[in-house]
Amino acid sequence: MARIVKRGATRILAATQHTAVQGAPSANQIAAAAAAARMATSCDACRFWTAPDFCSRHGVNCGTCGFSLYCHDPATTPPPTPPAPPPATAVDLQCRHGRLYDCTGSAGAQFGDCAAEFMFKGVSWFGMEEAYAMPQGLEWAQMSHLLDFIAHNKFNALRVPLSVSSVLDDNKMPDTFGGSQPARNLLVLLDLHRLTAGDRDNPLWYDSRVSEQMLVGAWGRLAARHCDNWNVVGADLFNEPWAAAWGGNSTAEDWAAAAERIAAAVERACPRWLLFVEGVSHTTGSGAPSAGSSQTEEGHNWAANVEGARTRPLAIRAAKRVYSPHVYGPSVAPQPYFSNESFPANMPPIWHAHFGYLAGRTGCVVVGEWGGFFEGADEVWQRAFATWLSEHRIGSFYWALNPTSRDTGGLLLDDWKTPNTNKLALLRQIQGTLRAG
Known part of the structure; x- marks a missing residue:
């Protein structure tokens, strides 16, 4: 494939x-x-x-056809039209004073060069990281319909999960196809979500089959193809290294150091891209606190723990560094604090301790995943979290468009056509930045 x-x-x-x-x-x-x-x-x-x-x-x-699903009789198909020029200058988002700003087309030397503050309101659409390496849902609905649905509901970005193995196995092919008209203006965040296509669990950013060097190589290939795509704005370096540590003495488990190495390689290949670094979990594969001895006692779900950045900030260029925790409620990963008698009023201090302390202060924060089935206690949690995100002006990517997500469901119901109106009503309170063009 x-x-x-x-x-x-x-x-x-x-x-x-x-x-x-x-x-x-x-x-x-x-x-x-x-x-x-x-x-x-x-x-x-x-x-x-x-x-x-x-x-x-x-x-x-x-x-x-480009990557069209359909080709016509070659006897009646006209020759390909020349590729249209890019519809906009490449988007350049930068972190300034703990907030993201749109610096597209500016010199970027001074804070005042950038336009207004930018806030992500994105959604993940998975499938490319699977063995079949296709966006899910195309057997039910046209891609144009699904992307129109995303844009119509005021999302401004799409997070696309990929696998290292599929990127490295893919052969070089044309990157630009003609016969289309400008529309939508959605931004794209590329996410190396799995080491090998179809894997269900990657405790670290490497394993016996896929080395860190191979992961870096995959980012190099993606940058070579897509750095010039005006709307590809960032690289989510690796998804949920749940057995890793943030710092510490074990090189084999030190995600902070590895993220710096990977980010440096990606930045060399595409200096414009934002560099998203996810958090770690509560304990490492060897059982130690993932963020060291000063870590709070409240449990951390996979990728939610960015507490280590208090004492061990990432040596990644500040203008492009984005801390990107994943945050879930009761329907995904139960924690004792979801049963606290004060729930959900007890949650904001926990979110602040886990990652929120960075936002607007020492770093830019974009929540890379959140969501759930939106029922019972999970609905209560999501309403509280959406309000907290809005109040603190923290951007996010909702998981997911796909109704097939086993522990969250999606923004569409099982037919891939009917909107999940309850989730969409919730997300209307989150105002993403809509770019002109």
């Missing part, structure tokens, strides 16, 4: 910037793509092509 990986990534990035004129996918086509890579034998199946000579061998003009 390596070629579908590349086509899928390019298709998402292109569609966040443009609207392509295409038909509707069939459920059978996409289900087959998710099941296995196979050689196509007809024009109708050209989206399954896996060999570089497919188009010429079958006389199919796949180039006119």
Whole structure:
């Protein structure tokens, strides 16, 4: 599926910037793509092509589609139109005095050069990190419909989970396709979510099959392809290294030091990108407190613990450094404080201790994941957290668009068409920055 990986990534990035004129996918086509890579034998199946000579061998003009799911009869398909120029100057977001600002088109030397404060209101759309390496839901709805849904509900960014193995296995292919018109203006955060496609659990940012060097190599490949995409604004360095420490004496567990090394490589490849660093968990794989002896006693879920930055801040360029905890409530990971008699009034001090102390002070904070089924105590928790985010002007990415998330559900119901109106009503109180263009 390596070629579908590349086509899928390019298709998402292109569609966040443009609207392509295409038909509707069939459920059978996409289900087959998710099941296995196979050689196509007809024009109708050209989206399954896996060999570089497919188009010429079958006389199919796949180039006119970009990563379209559908190709037309080559005898009636016009030649590809030249790629349209980028619709905007590459977006340059910077952290200044603990807040993100839009510095696009400015010299950036002085604080006053930047435009107004920028706040993320994003959503994750997963599937590319799986073995089938396709955004989920395309057997149910057109990508244009799903992206229109995201934009219509005032989200300004899309977080795209990927896997190291799929990025490294993918072959170089064209990055720009024509035949589209500007629209949507969604920003994109790339997220190396898994080491090997389809993995369910990565305790650290490396394992016996995928080294740190390979992870760095994957970021180099992504930067080479997408640094020039005007709306790709950041790199989420690695997802939820839950067995790691923030500092400490064990090089094998020290996520803070590893994040600095990875961030340095990404910045060399694309100095414009924001560098998102997730937190750690409550204890390391060896059982020690993840953030050292000064860590608070309240339990930390995966990636929620950024307490170590109090005494061990990251040596990453401050203008591009973003601390990005993941924060979940009772439907995802139970903690004793969810049963406290004062719940949810007891939560703000806990959020502040875990990561909130950084926001607006010594660093920029964007919550990389939060969400849940929005029922019972989880609904109470989400309402309290949404209010807290708004009050503290902290941006976030909601998990997830997908209704298939097993412990959260999504912004869409199971048919991938019906909105989850309760969640969307909650999220209306969070005001993301909508860019013109």
